[in-house]
Amino acid sequence: MLTLNLLRENPELVIERLKIKNFDAKKHVEQIIELDINRRELQFESDALLAEMNQLSKEIGILFKEGKQQEANTVKNKTVEIKERIKELSSKSDEVNNKLNEILVQLPNMPSVMVPMGRTPEDNVVVRKGGEMPALGNKVMPHWDLASKYNIIDFELGNKLTGSGFPVYKGKGARLQRALINFFLDQNIAAGYQEFLPPYMVNEDSAYGTGQLPDKEGQMYHATLDNFYLIPTAEVPVTNIFRDVILNDSDFPVKCTAYTPCFRREAGSYGKDVRGLNRLHQFDKVEIVQIQKPENSYQALEEMVNHVESLIKKLELPYRILKLCGGDMSFTSALTYDFEVYSAAQQRWLEVSSVSNFESFQSNRLKLRYKDKSGKKTILAHTLNGSSLALPRIVAALLENNQTNDGILMPQSIVPYTGFSILD
């Protein structure tokens, strides 16, 4: 959620920048400014009346103490009218506040100046490429075929147990999952991130805090009996750790990492794009989250990008890093880098990580602030997060790119975790 302050002081900037996201904010901003003025008028009036009421109540108290019943009652009568007026004002002001909030949450985050213009994924900018494209023969198999060839992932069994999009990993396939999770976590910890193991379900407040609610309700599984939501990413519980928190200057940098399964309902599309591990309802992911002072957040973003890149390098996968254009960015992000690895048999790039700076967009909603050195001001912190990494597509690329006649070769870096160097 954008801050009212920004909208008040620099409405033109907001409108201008949101054009990069192909969002016409003119009407919204106008309404917000009007409602804000209205809101303050109402509050001004009602504050004055409340002050008067408080004064009168005190007087009544004193009069009663002095035994002047008569006079006390006279003053009492005066309060009736004021009380009514206050009630009126407060219901009006509730209405205005609700409307204001309703519009405010419709505004996407302002993209950073670094965000390129564009509408579609084609307009994203490739900032770096790395790794070697695999030289495979023409008998390459897609990962879903490899998965059954080596009996490591059973999609059919998942259908039986739950439904489509819930695969069962078996044998070395299961071991590979566990290996990757531990490898990623260890790497993150070595880079200074503190490990968390959060709940996999969150309450409404948390879902609202990171912006899944109110509008993206359909993307989450909902346990209605208890009104809990299954987390679509570890970002939700981990970022919400800091909901309603005021950090000290000395607490920075805050760097967290967590492994969780992720649950996504995803509106169904069919075919090649969602085949195999490409898109699932439940998958594993290790996430990194940082909370930073505004002046450091873009430096932290670079650091996170470099860190995620180092992981992919250690997995020896061909990759590219994209800076997302305005049209392809998420609602909440100010600047996003996507990481894609090349999947040899499918001959396509698969997104395996998305690293974003949200600036104060999330923290405004979360009320995540810090006290500056002077201890006088509380300032909204910046939040950032990224996947490091999402497993299924990494596994897909590893299987496809590293297939040989003898089995699938594991990159050296994860052999200590898998306990085998060839999956056969």
Place this chain on the structure above:
RNA sequence: GGAGAGAUGUCCGAGUGGUCGAAGGAGCACGCCUGGAAAGUGUGUAAGCUUCAAAAGGGCUUCAUGGGUUCGAAUCCCAUUCUCUCCGCCA
């Protein structure tokens, strides 16, 4: 799941209708004291809103949350949530 007790500031804890944003203590910050430290001592110590204000300061709101009673609520009533104790169940 059943029965009971409770929820107050960074923490502990007082407060059962009137000047209470809240005693007292701890912690923390700054000062005095000290050769330095401890002890002692003094001062300060929440957040949000604000077409009051240049600022200092002022006004309003907030004692789990949401409603209600009242001129006036931390205090009374109702609902919800959470915590603790006992019982039951259980990895």
